Amino acid sequence: MFRPRRAVALVACLAVSLFALTPVRAAAAAAKDVVQEPGREIPVLYDVDVVVIGGGLSGFGAAVGAARTGAKTLVVERTGYLGGWLRGSGLGNVLAIKGWRPSIEEGVLADVAKKLVALKAEGYPDLETVKKDGQFLVTNHEMMPQAFQEIVEESGAKILYFSTYADSIVKDGKIEAILVQTPVGRAAIRGKVFIDCTGLATVAAESGAPTKKAEAFMGLASWIGGVDVPKYTEWLKTRPKEGSPELKKWLEDKIQHKLTYFSSTGGGPDMMNYPWDDWWERNSGAYGEAFKAAVEKGELPLYYKVGEKGIVSIIEGIKPIQFELFGGVARPRTYVVGVDPTDIKAVSEAHAKSAQLLFQYTAFLNKNVPGFEKAAIIRLADATIPRAGRSIESNLFDDAKENINPPADKPAKHDDVIAILQRGEKRGAYEVPYGAMVADKIDNLLAVGKSADGGIKFRTHMLAVIMGQGAGTAAAVAVKDNVKPRDVDIRKVQAELRKAGIPLPEKKEQAAAAKTP
Ligand SMILES: Cc1cc2nc3c(=O)[nH]c(=O)nc-3n(C[C@H](O)[C@H](O)[C@H](O)COP(=O)(O)OP(=O)(O)OC[C@H]3O[C@@H](n4cnc5c(N)ncnc54)[C@H](O)[C@@H]3O)c2cc1C
Numbered sequence: 001m002f003r004p005r006r007a008v009a010l011v012a013c014l015a016v017s018l019f020a021l022t023p024v025r026a027a028a029a030a031a032k033d034v035v036q037e038p039g040r041e042i043p044v045l046y047d048v049d050v051v052v053i054g055g056g057l058s059g060f061g062a063a064v065g066a067a068r069t070g071a072k073t074l075v076v077e078r079t080g081y082l083g084g085w086l087r088g089s090g091l092g093n094v095l096a097i098k099g100w101r102p103s104i105e106e107g108v109l110a111d112v113a114k115k116l117v118a119l120k121a122e123g124y125p126d127l128e129t130v131k132k133d134g135q136f137l138v139t140n141h142e143m144m145p146q147a148f149q150e151i152v153e154e155s156g157a158k159i160l161y162f163s164t165y166a167d168s169i170v171k172d173g174k175i176e177a178i179l180v181q182t183p184v185g186r187a188a189i190r191g192k193v194f195i196d197c198t199g200l201a202t203v204a205a206e207s208g209a210p211t212k213k214a215e216a217f218m219g220l221a222s223w224i225g226g227v228d229v230p231k232y233t234e235w236l237k238t239r240p241k242e243g244s245p246e247l248k249k250w251l252e253d254k255i256q257h258k259l260t261y262f263s264s265t266g267g268g269p270d271m272m273n274y275p276w277d278d279w280w281e282r283n284s285g286a287y288g289e290a291f292k293a294a295v296e297k298g299e300l301p302l303y304y305k306v307g308e309k310g311i312v313s314i315i316e317g318i319k320p321i322q323f324e325l326f327g328g329v330a331r332p333r334t335y336v337v338g339v340d341p342t343d344i345k346a347v348s349e350a351h352a353k354s355a356q357l358l359f360q361y362t363a364f365l366n367k368n369v370p371g372f373e374k375a376a377i378i379r380l381a382d383a384t385i386p387r388a389g390r391s392i393e394s395n396l397f398d399d400a401k402e403n404i405n406p407p408a409d410k411p412a413k414h415d416d417v418i419a420i421l422q423r424g425e426k427r428g429a430y431e432v433p434y435g436a437m438v439a440d441k442i443d444n445l446l447a448v449g450k451s452a453d454g455g456i457k458f459r460t461h462m463l464a465v466i467m468g469q470g471a472g473t474a475a476a477v478a479v480k481d482n483v484k485p486r487d488v489d490i491r492k493v494q495a496e497l498r499k500a501g502i503p504l505p506e507k508k509e510q511a512a513a514a515k516t517p
Helices: 004-019 025-029 058-067 086-091 109-117 127-133 143-155 202-207 231-235 245-255 276-296 345-370 461-481 490-499 508-514
Strands: 044-049 050-053 073-076 158-160 163-172 174-182 185-190 193-196 211-213 222-225 305-308 311-318 321-322 327-329 333-337 376-380 391-394 417-421 430-433 445-447
Touching: 044 158, 050 058, 058 073, 058 109, 058 143, 058 158, 086 143, 086 333, 109 127, 109 143, 109 461, 143 222, 158 231, 163 202, 174 202, 174 445, 193 202, 193 461, 202 376, 202 391, 211 321, 222 327, 222 345, 231 321, 245 276, 276 345, 305 345, 311 345, 333 345, 391 445, 417 461, 417 490, 430 461, 445 461, 461 490
Parallel strands: 044 185, 050 073, 050 193, 073 158, 193 445
Antiparallel strands: 163 174, 174 185, 211 391, 222 376, 305 311, 311 333, 321 327, 417 430
16 A cells, blocks of 8 residues: 655554555565655546446446446556457457346446447347357457447547556545556546456555455467368268267376366366366367377476476367367467465466467477368467455455355345356346445445455456446445445446346335325
8 A cells, every 4th residue: 555755754654564464565665675766746637436447347337337336436447458368368269148147238238239330240240140149259359448448438438558557546445536557657546436447456455455366267268270170070080979988087086187078067167176077078079189198298288387286288178169260260278276366476487387388388389280270379368367366345345155056936135236146047036235345444445356355256358348337327426425435325326237237136125206296
């Protein structure tokens, strides 16, 4: 937590206790090698109502929600595009899933649908086709960020690119301003409410709000271009569905993990320990024997280790797709487990090893898999990032008690619902509570998606957008009514969200009020 200039002398004396407030500084202090940052005057670049930090899916929703509800809004993003993981780390992927909620007809997702049609995105000639599809399969990485940027700008919110959140100036339990590092030096941004959309609760942690960490697997995505898809598909037809029992035993011995079926477990906790089940199911029949031979000859590592517990391995995404624009493309991703996403040295090592493994894997495919002879990596994602990892700890939400997959006949209700998560028709609806986004100890801070309490539970991409819209809307209502986000009139927020096209259930007294003439 940064202290204003006046306090420079104090900073020197209190260095250790101040450092103890944030994880990065606690680690630095523990290392007994620290430098003291001198106080200095920082120019204020913006003074707004709502500051959204992180322009990923959560940040996109938050910025539009706040601006459309009348707040002067700024979104601060460290890269030069909006969309975060979806573009930079997922390299284009699916946004929304047919039969799930939030659907593409809700809130700002409906604007994305219209924008993709206007931008002539591949596969979306008209709105009817988009609706029928029920999802956006983003084949072109550049399309979605452009849609997000146009929608944010049309909402009246401003975007500040190339600016990395660095610190908060906190006074009396409130963030007065944040400091950002730009390519041309530091700048300050003042605001009334701050929304942490960094995906790692970085603003919360650095501002002194309680946070917690949970293991969540990371990944580095890539695109392998130049794949002859028809040739690969024909070859695949000649291959067995699954590898032999001997191959299975060989792999189990190597990885010391009993292989099961990914599709029947849906991943599950085992996935965290060793994610080879998916690999076995999808790839063992196709090229398992060649894989074993390459590993035995030392041409391909089975996995890389990172530190004591970290593992980098590849298990998914080889199945190539024929795109109109790009031709035949396979999209393998590494799986990284056992790496603390807040340990930057370990993350950097995992990223380097992921890239190394992806290149080695491609060389293996060139040699052993028909259709891949001329294939090459044409893009590596910008970052190896976690599906979650650090989130706020709100005293308005009890993570341990929450089941986001309730049975179909027993939906999970919350009075302060701001979005509905429903993972397919066979599962019940989960009412996502506003309380999960309200930071403790810092009065004017909300956190969305992976940064919200619940972390990985709320990572689902379309939910991140709609949760963001909920947080942005609540922040704007709080500013208008001059109350803390914690004390905001949730009925007003819910009414605004309904107006914005997010169908939320009417709570008791609302239903009664609606009936009263
Ligand atoms: C490998 C992988 C696979 C996934 N697969 C799926 C899937 O199949 N289905 C699914 O529903 N979800 C999936 N997810 C989850 C996906 O990450 C989330 O849906 C999405 O990232 C949530 O968006 P977000 O905005 O919260 O975070 P992010 O997309 O991570 O966005 C965070 C944004 O904040 C910016 N930022 C971070 N720190 C700073 C800073 N200090 N200053 C300024 N800007 C900053 C980043 O540049 C980024 O733009 C996957 C995630 C990963 C990592």
